[in-house]
Amino acid sequence: MPTYVLIEIEIHDRNMYFQYIEKARPIVESYGGHYVIRGGKITPLFGDWNPERIILIKFPSHENVERCFSSKEYLEIAKLRENSTKTRSIILEGYEVK
Numbered sequence: 001m002p003t004y005v006l007i008e009i010e011i012h013d014r015n016m017y018f019q020y021i022e023k024a025r026p027i028v029e030s031y032g033g034h035y036v037i038r039g040g041k042i043t044p045l046f047g048d049w050n051p052e053r054i055i056l057i058k059f060p061s062h063e064n065v066e067r068c069f070s071s072k073e074y075l076e077i078a079k080l081r082e083n084s085t086k087t088r089s090i091i092l093e094g095y096e097v098k
Contacts, residue, residue, distance in 0.1 A: 021081035031068035
């Protein structure tokens with residue numbers, strides 16, 4: 001079942017964050033991840049949620065998500081994200097609506 005990772009990011013150090021995203025993409029893709037949304041204009045619709053940046057990544061399965069973000073390669077670059085952003089993320093599992 002496809003599994004999505006939804007990430008909200010508030011950037012504190014753009015240079016360090018852009019180093020992170022350059023290194024993260026090939027790692028994510030090597031675990032079957034596909035960036036559906038990466039940045040772009042955000043328009044609040046309901047409530048008081050007004051994130052600075054949203055990323056949505058589609059993976060083939062929950063297991064792929066876990067293997068990706070616990071991999072040695074990812075853990076080596078995770079500090080770049082941790083030190084340059086405030087990040088919140090969730091894993092979404094469900095059926096695609098056609």
